[in-house]
Amino acid sequence: EIVLTQSPATLSLSPGERATLSCRASQSVSSYLAWYQQKPGQAPRLLIYDASNRATGIPARFSGSGSGTDFTLTINSVEPEDFAVYYCQHRSHWPSLTFGGGTKVEIK
Amino acid sequence: EVQLLESGGGLVQPGGSLRLSCAASGFTFSSYTMGWVRQAPGEGLQWVSTINGPGGSTFYADSVKGRFTISRDNSKNTLYLQMNSLRAEDTAIYYCAKDLVAAVDRRGWLDPWGQGTLVTVSS
Numbered sequence A: 001e002i003v004l005t006q007s008p009a010t011l012s013l014s015p016g017e018r019a020t021l022s023c024r025a026s027q028s029v030s031s032y033l034a035w036y037q038q039k040p041g042q043a044p045r046l047l048i049y050d051a052s053n054r055a056t057g058i059p060a061r062f063s064g065s066g067s068g069t070d071f072t073l074t075i076n077s078v079e080p081e082d083f084a085v086y087y088c089q090h091r092s093h094w095p096s097l098t099f100g101g102g103t104k105v106e107i108k
Numbered sequence B: 001e002v003q004l005l006e007s008g009g010g011l012v013q014p015g016g017s018l019r020l021s022c023a024a025s026g027f028t029f030s031s032y033t034m035g036w037v038r039q040a041p042g043e044g045l046q047w048v049s050t051i052n053g054p055g056g057s058t059f060y061a062d063s064v065k066g067r068f069t070i071s072r073d074n075s076k077n078t079l080y081l082q083m084n085s086l087r088a089e090d091t092a093i094y095y096c097a098k099d100l101v102a103a104v105d106r107r108g109w110l111d112p113w114g115q116g117t118l119v120t121v122s123s
Helices: none
Strands: A006-007 A012-013 A019-025 A031-038 A047-048 A062-067 A070-074 A084-091 A101-107 B003-007 B010-012 B018-025 B034-039 B043-053 B058-060 B068-073 B076-084 B092-099 B111-112 B117-121
Touching: A006 A084, A012 B076, A019 A031, A019 A101, A019 B068, A031 A062, A047 A062, A047 B111, A070 B111, B003 B092, B018 B068, B018 B092, B018 B117, B034 B068, B034 B076, B034 B111, B043 B068, B043 B076, B058 B068, B076 B092
Parallel strands: A012 A101, B010 B117
Antiparallel strands: A006 A019, A019 A070, A031 A047, A031 A084, A062 A070, A084 A101, B003 B018, B018 B076, B034 B043, B034 B092, B043 B058, B068 B076, B092 B111, B092 B117
16 A cells, blocks of 8 residues: 655645645655645645646646655645645555645644 | 535444435536545545446445445436444545546546535444
8 A cells, every 4th residue: 555644744834935745655656646625624625636737726826746756735825725734645546545644734 | 516415424323324425416427436535533534435437336445345335326416325334433524526537547536525424423
């Protein structure tokens, strides 16, 4: 089983700062990686798929990069509505889907 | 607009059963692989089960295999999860989710998700 490790667990930022979230896979997942955002009391929302493709309606300040085992989600100039928990997920062993433990982006 | 609406959650005793439903609208339901993902209180996301568009292929996480059954009624645009022999560790919010695209080689990205239904297993 491929394990996804997200870091940091918590990221404290002020609005307008850049957020850099990491997701590391225990073995290569090629580009089969997605990122989701979850706000309190809400369902997760797909942000990025195939490592770098933004989902429909996702603002351009969200970008994804990486391949193999190391991936990054970047939020340029964090907005107040971006404070949430972010999860990475891979599908390289579909139908089994694996999620990382999450990174909480909180207001500093 | 694509919408997914779960129902059927509630409080059940250990060893009991529950059937969750997910009513879908806004897309050609039978063309898409669908799945269930759960989230225990204060915890992360865990994939539970997946079913292909026609309903002939089903897949389960090891933790629920033999106890849970996923199914769908494409005439009613509804996804189901029959949960038997429930345990305390099955307590979670259960989300249904649609695959992002219908293409067989692009399965596994979940978008959108329903609002979730809470299942509590406790005596």
